[in-house]
Amino acid sequence: MLDKPVETGGKKIFETPLYPYRQSPDQKPDAKVHHPVVIIGAGPIGLAAAIDLAQMDIPVVVLDENDKVSWGSRAICFAKRPLEILDRLGCGDPMVDKGVVWNVGKVFFDDRQVYDFNLLPEKGHKRPAFINLQQYYFELYLVERVFDLQRQGKPIELRGGNKLVSVKEKDNGVNLSIDTPDGPYRMDCDWLIACDGAGSPVRAMMGLDFVGRVFEDNFLIADVVMDADFPTERWFWFDPPFNRGQSALLHKQPDGVWRIDLQLGWNIDKEKEKQPENVIPRLKAMLGDDVKFELEWVSIYTFQCRRMEKFRHGHVIFAGDAAHQVSPFGARGANSGVQDTDNLCWKLKLVMDGLAPDSLLESYDVERIHGADENIMNSSRSTDFITPKSEISRIFRDAALDLSERYDFARPLVNSGRLSVPCVYDGSPLNGPDLLTDAPARTRPGAPCPDAPLGEGFLLGRLGGKFQLLAIDAEVPDRIEDGGIVAEALRISAADDPSGDLAARYLGAAKSAVYLLRPDQHVAARWPSYDEAAVKAALRTATGRA
Amino acid sequence: MAKLNTKPNIAAPDDFYADLLAIHDGLSKEESDALNARLILILANHVGDRETLAEALAAAQARN
Numbered sequence: 300m301l302d303k304p305v306e307t308g309g310k311k312i313f314e315t316p317l318y319p320y321r322q323s324p325d326q327k328p329d330a331k332v333h334h335p336v337v338i339i340g341a342g343p344i345g346l347a348a349a350i351d352l353a354q355m356d357i358p359v360v361v362l363d364e365n366d367k368v369s370w371g372s373r374a375i376c377f378a379k380r381p382l383e384i385l386d387r388l389g390c391g392d393p394m395v396d397k398g399v400v401w402n403v404g405k406v407f408f409d410d411r412q413v414y415d416f417n418l419l420p421e422k423g424h425k426r427p428a429f430i431n432l433q434q435y436y437f438e439l440y441l442v443e444r445v446f447d448l449q450r451q452g453k454p455i456e457l458r459g460g461n462k463l464v465s466v467k468e469k470d471n472g473v474n475l476s477i478d479t480p481d482g483p484y485r486m487d488c489d490w491l492i493a494c495d496g497a498g499s500p501v502r503a504m505m506g507l508d509f510v511g512r513v514f515e516d517n518f519l520i521a522d523v524v525m526d527a528d529f530p531t532e533r534w535f536w537f538d539p540p541f542n543r544g545q546s547a548l549l550h551k552q553p554d555g556v557w558r559i560d561l562q563l564g565w566n567i568d569k570e571k572e573k574q575p576e577n578v579i580p581r582l583k584a585m586l587g588d589d590v591k592f593e594l595e596w597v598s599i600y601t602f603q604c605r606r607m608e609k610f611r612h613g614h615v616i617f618a619g620d621a622a623h624q625v626s627p628f629g630a631r632g633a634n635s636g637v638q639d640t641d642n643l644c645w646k647l648k649l650v651m652d653g654l655a656p657d658s659l660l661e662s663y664d665v666e667r668i669h670g671a672d673e674n675i676m677n678s679s680r681s682t683d684f685i686t687p688k689s690e691i692s693r694i695f696r697d698a699a700l701d702l703s704e705r706y707d708f709a710r711p712l713v714n715s716g717r718l719s720v721p722c723v724y725d726g727s728p729l730n731g732p733d734l735l736t737d738a739p740a741r742t743r744p745g746a747p748c749p750d751a752p753l754g755e756g757f758l759l760g761r762l763g764g765k766f767q768l769l770a771i772d773a774e775v776p777d778r779i780e781d782g783g784i785v786a787e788a789l790r791i792s793a794a795d796d797p798s799g800d801l802a803a804r805y806l807g808a809a810k811s812a813v814y815l816l817r818p819d820q821h822v823a824a825r826w827p828s829y830d831e832a833a834v835k836a837a838l839r840t841a842t843g844r845a
Numbered sequence: 846m847a848k849l850n851t852k853p854n855i856a857a858p859d860d861f862y863a864d865l866l867a868i869h870d871g872l873s874k875e876e877s878d879a880l881n882a883r884l885i886l887i888l889a890n891h892v893g894d895r896e897t898l899a900e901a902l903a904a905a906q907a908r909n
Contacts, residue, residue: 691878698882708890 313435316366317442320460322481332486334360335651337475338494339463339501342369343434344619344636345494346441349455350388350448351644354764357651358454360488361445362477366459368442371596372522372558373434375550376630380721380747381637382426383820387763390444391426394437398430399551404533406703406713410540413704413713415532423800424750425757429630429718431552433522437633466491466504466615473614490647491615494636497603499621505612511605512679514626516686517563519572519599522556523582525592529557535715537685537700541584546685548715549585556595559585560627562686569599602626604675604682610639611664618643623671628681628716631674638721639667645764645818649842654783659843662729670722677717684714721747724821731815731824731837737808738825748820751801753791758801761789762820766838769814771805773828781835784842786815817841849900 318341325332336352338345341363352359377394385391405415420428448455464483465476473491477484493501502509529549536547545562552558561581563572571577578597586592606623610616619636643663649655687693702709724730724745733744741749750759766786768775775788793802806812815823815837824837839845855861869877892898 694878694882695886698879698886701879702883702886706887709886712886 312439313368313370316459317368317439318363318457318459319366320458320480322479323456323458325486326479326481326484330484332484334358334486334488336360336490336492336647337362337473337486337488338492339363340493340495340619340621341365341438341442341457341459342494342496342619343374343437343441343633344621344640345492346438346445347384347388347637348492348494348618348640348644349457350390350441350444351640352647353445353448353453353455354388355644355648356454357648360456360458360486362458362461362463364460364462368435368438370435371433371520371598372552372556374437374630374633375431375433375552375558376429376634376719377432377437378429378630378634378719379424379426380719381634382430383750383759384637384641386426386759387641387820388441388444389447390440393440393443394432395426395430397436397440397553398432399531399553400427400430401531401533401551402428403530404535406700406715407534407536407539408697408700408704409538411704413700414710416710423752423796423798423804425759426750431550431558433552433554433556434633436553463495463500463504466501468505468613468615471614489614489651492640492643493615493617493621494619494640495621497620497624499617501615502607502617502621505615507612508608509605509624510608511603511624511675513603514601514682514686515565516682517565517567517569517572517599517601518627519561519563519578519581519597521559521561521578521582521597522552522595523559523586523592524554524556524595525586525590526555527557527586527590527592537696537715539585542581546715547585557592561585563599573597573599600627602682604679606668606671606675609664610667611660616643616647616660616663618667622667623675625671625674625678626682627678628685629674629678629719630716631678631719634719635670635674638670639663641819642667646843649784652783655842655844662727662843666724666727666729669724669727673722674719681714681716685716723747729817729823729841729843731840732833733825734833735809735812735825735827738812739804739807742805742814742822742825744822744824746822748816748822749804751804752796752798753801754795758791759820762816763818765818766823766841767816768829768834769805769812769816770829771801771812771814773811773813775813775829776831779831779834779838781838782842782844784838786834786838815841847900848894848897849904851904 336359338361341361349359349361402418462478464478467474472489475486531551534549548560550558610622618639625631646659687696699709699712727745730744768786768788770790772792778787813829814825817823823841
């Protein structure tokens, strides 16, 4: 028995206006409208940014010309790190409760299965390696979290039917013109965060670059509702009989919806290929004639790997696809966008509060451009494997696939998308000293804190949203303050985790450790024991005040 | 060239060379290309060491 998709008055969730246009007092003639932060775009990234800021009591207004969640599964795979960030944003549970967790993948080449694999996710984490979830649910739970925050009186506003028509930078702020069903109005803001997607109107209005590599290929993506007994696995085909010379992907989503991606090649008629009479025979060839299914959504996409030269332009800051675009292999789009806002919001808060210099925001560029470049590199490599661009590259690709059937060694060479993992901000100007000798590299300065069991719960549940001094079997004061910025102590012991994961991830061979952690749960610096002057210096470095 | 052995290292080189050609006997160009690619990947995995492999890639690239 299939779950029914969430219905609202007989409509599917993506057909339901969630934040319909309402006239705002801002639209009164002669109103002098000023907001500290305005976000353009109520997609996953804009909503994540808005929630993060509102949780810190920064008033935020989100503008979107639409009033619904997006149609179609789109982003579909959400990785562990974004789920951990969503926990901090107060909406990780509904995502994970609804999402589909899978660990087994199968790889097919030509007419046969060449191998299967089990991800065997590392133990001792609250969240799975990733979940499959339609983007409309992802957005829905974020919107519901926005409504929760509103009920709690937090300063967060979501304005549907508000279309940005012009952006003008002014001294220490931005001037916006917005169109609505009741006509245009204007507002000023101190900071504008553009989360308006790959085709970013803000970027276009500002005449900013967006350069990179276009991949000459088309993919048909379909969300198919079917009552089929395919297992909860990821199946990837290279050059299958039902899609010769191309690739295919089958992925399970909640509500009995399956996601199918079929590579179509370059010279095709997109409009024609999207028509059900052309899509259905393709799907029948793939799924078998006797499988009953219904199309929920069909789209054709081409993709590009590119990024802006800088993400921050004065008081306008770009995040998510607006700032960088990757190929879909490896699920690095929405996943990296959520990490953008995780990186940005605490910095913006410190700058707005006058506790850190404006230059702290330059580190957003440094750190997230590093992340974007890593994602672009990985997803370009996957694309080059999946869609070989030359004869010799196809020959090597097929050789690796052939060998993978018989020999283990070739399996790591097969690249059908490398799962999004968070990047370590090595070389960031915010990183302090790494004086904990014999400690694991995975928790070096710049790294995101890996989760670990802690008592009845997990470590990450107790981290984030503020600077913290994590003391493991070490003495630290309750709080330390420098220039108005406070780091609070969290004292734990390796003995709090009998499994040993905590010690393995944070101590290695060391007996004790003191970590300075950022509000985004990244490591700023670490030492074997507490030294007030050293911690204060690292706190200054981590906040751009060194 | 620090790690890649570029000195003679194959016993009975004529025998090896004959074996190498023999596995291509009767193959089309396409089949031979595929076989060569599989062979490169098998040998590269056996070497494993990234520095040695990088030197091998450079050595193969170098032309007089």
